[in-house]
Amino acid sequence: MTWTLATLATRLGLDWRGAPQTPVVGLCEPQALQAGQLALILDARRLAQLPPDAAGVLLLSADLAEQTALPCLLAADPRAAFAAALDLFYPQLPLRHSISPQACIDPNARLAEPVEIGPFAVIEAGVQIGPGTRIGPHCVLGAGSVIGPDCRLGPRVVLGPQTQMGERVIIHAGTVIGADGYGFYKAEGRHHKIPQVGRVEIADDVEIGALVAIDRATLGQTRIGEGTKIDNLVQIGHNVQIGKHCLLVAQVGIAGSTVIGDHVTLAGQTGVAGHLHVGDGVVAAGKSGITRDIPPGQRVAGYPAQPMQQEFRERAALRRLPRWLRAQRDPE
């Protein structure tokens, strides 16, 4: 597929600068830029790193464009424009209406049309699947699960019984939704299982990475709110409630019954203890350990997590402590 700078700009609804016939045949990373390629440039540092004899087309903001002589697509939101360009150059495969003869589908499952079901998928009794949804190979959809339209489940996703899923949900390979929560009571020195009979509800436009574990509730629902995006290898305990439009980065763990507000960002490897409230708009730095409620809008870091400013002050003080103690003739 070959575009010219001018036709591509029209298609993406962008301003442009340079020879209108400049060809664009593909997208690439900035360091691989060459004639015929389009690269996204997000900041001046990346722009400065381009070799002096670089060829190709840049996608950037109008003010950055003043610092280069290369042909440019000018975007108010370069990331959004680049996402649109990716869709254009690498269109998703169209949905085939195809149900693998090697899938194992209960006669009491209800599949809308069109759907795509991969080989060796197991679809238990009472499952409902909305139109436009793709179920990858080896998925196991537990009895009574309901999956909305236009969802995409990668290979080997497991849904426990009664899982509820909205529209346009994406789940990547190997993720397990709805395994038993970690609930025990102790008697006579032994741990005894508390049956876990609730389910998981996943709202519209959620994306969940690979190898994520989201446990079913003891009773009621574990909930993932609309538009929330979950990275790989994240753990979400039973009865956790996650709000809308949150970002949970890789290897985050959230213990049981904790409530996370809307627009919360938990950076990688953050842990949140159980039965807490994390307010709307909270941001936690990587590796934070949240051990008490966090009020809305607070930015936290460290373990135990505290406001970033206090955490950074303490780190700076600790940096100087060895020298200070020496200077004071430490009594030890």
Place this chain on the structure above:
Amino acid sequence: MTWTLATLATRLGLDWRGAPQTPVVGLCEPQALQAGQLALILDARRLAQLPPDAAGVLLLSADLAEQTALPCLLAADPRAAFAAALDLFYPQLPLRHSISPQACIDPNARLAEPVEIGPFAVIEAGVQIGPGTRIGPHCVLGAGSVIGPDCRLGPRVVLGPQTQMGERVIIHAGTVIGADGYGFYKAEGRHHKIPQVGRVEIADDVEIGALVAIDRATLGQTRIGEGTKIDNLVQIGHNVQIGKHCLLVAQVGIAGSTVIGDHVTLAGQTGVAGHLHVGDGVVAAGKSGITRDIPPGQRVAGYPAQPMQQEFRERAALRRLPRWLRAQRDPE
């Protein structure tokens, strides 16, 4: 299924208070309590949060019951009673003696009766499965594995060759038991593999969460002791020995050859270095990093992990350090 307060109390062996004909049709979380529902109340805070016009039945201790006028089931151990009620209202599906025709079972496997084998399970030569055991869809049971009676393997559990498993073991979806340990030696700047030929032994009444990795021993056995409960996404290295009745919470990692005693609790995201001894009854707070042997009964926190009291003293001192340094006119 509808019970009355009186018949339910009799069935569960509990005292009760209120109108004997009060109906109970289901169980719910306290915040969802309404007429006909039974909720577990563990503390006064939860009790106080009930709305003034709440209806329904509470399951709680006798002393908490004095603080409410609602009908009550009175239990010395409310969690245990609630677990029994969950079993009553949500009985496990009875085992079907059913072996999926889509499973791939080696003729030299020995399956007791009754067992349940899901579609697309792969059961290799020499595997033995005890009576009453359920093997979920897509499980792969490596050659020579022995699984005791009344076990339950969720979908997509992998057992490496020669895995030994006791009675009533529960393993959730996606868990991998018996992959190769991480063993290499270095020669001429390259890492060379040390073959891993041992196995994993899992004692009676162990429960293992979803997406857990437990590596086979280099030689001999990696062992999980009786009654130990392991949460999701936990890593257990080769030749690790875990004692009885331990709790390993989500995302814990234990490096190779470490020995963990009985009744040990490792809270979420704790890491334990290799070749260590962690004594009986040790408790480690979340995100602890254990880097040396821990004597029995010690409660530790922090990284490197140390006795909680010392860790908390240091954290408190660090909290005050920035102000202190300013007050002392830091020489910098």
Place this chain on the structure above:
Amino acid sequence: MTWTLATLATRLGLDWRGAPQTPVVGLCEPQALQAGQLALILDARRLAQLPPDAAGVLLLSADLAEQTALPCLLAADPRAAFAAALDLFYPQLPLRHSISPQACIDPNARLAEPVEIGPFAVIEAGVQIGPGTRIGPHCVLGAGSVIGPDCRLGPRVVLGPQTQMGERVIIHAGTVIGADGYGFYKAEGRHHKIPQVGRVEIADDVEIGALVAIDRATLGQTRIGEGTKIDNLVQIGHNVQIGKHCLLVAQVGIAGSTVIGDHVTLAGQTGVAGHLHVGDGVVAAGKSGITRDIPPGQRVAGYPAQPMQQEFRERAALRRLPRWLRAQRDPE
């Protein structure tokens, strides 16, 4: 299989000491040593722990051998010799040229001979597999993936489309290569997906543990360099570049676009932020949190990670801080 000390020494190319006819029938851990067994002894502590009446054969360095009267195999590199002995006593099963009739193989896939394909594997269009490679049960090989010769994929490995893999690569059960990276842009309070259309390249002699997630690049390649060994439950973000002969221990996480040099060791649960450079030969202690570029050869620890010496000085100072503050009559 029974060897004598003398014939075993000859076969392994080692010196030996003791009665040449001493039988060796198997290998074991030092604590399980008995007549007929061979155990690896790496240090004086392990040697001293042997019971006074121990029988069997030891594999150790010549200088350690002076401290024992037991028959010995003497090796300049005892680990390497033990690995060779493991291969001898527990030889890998020979490759069968066998393609399971229950695998689902696209007619446009190209399989060399001999290969081994397990039941319920899904091999999509355009996949190429080199000779001597084993594909475990339930593997899903995405369209256009290329797998070199003599690779070994355990059960349930998923490869995304266009994955490239060199020779002698080993991947353990449940690992997901090539799921979408975690890429979104924000507009009007919502996160929108940036399509992920790149791939993953894995060089020769890489080994990857169980339940690892390695995301495909947004564009271009996520790369794992030659000879690198990755432990279980590791997360590698999109566009990450890992050098040669690195060790990434369990539960490490590396955020998107970070570049890791050659011969880097990241100990367990270490996290590395995105868009960083970690130089050749860097060593990070367990649970490190790397938040800026690390120059080659540096040894780091802590969070934020800093040179080990500085980190250890600070920890020591913090240990003494509570007492110091008390002694100074803290003004609070």
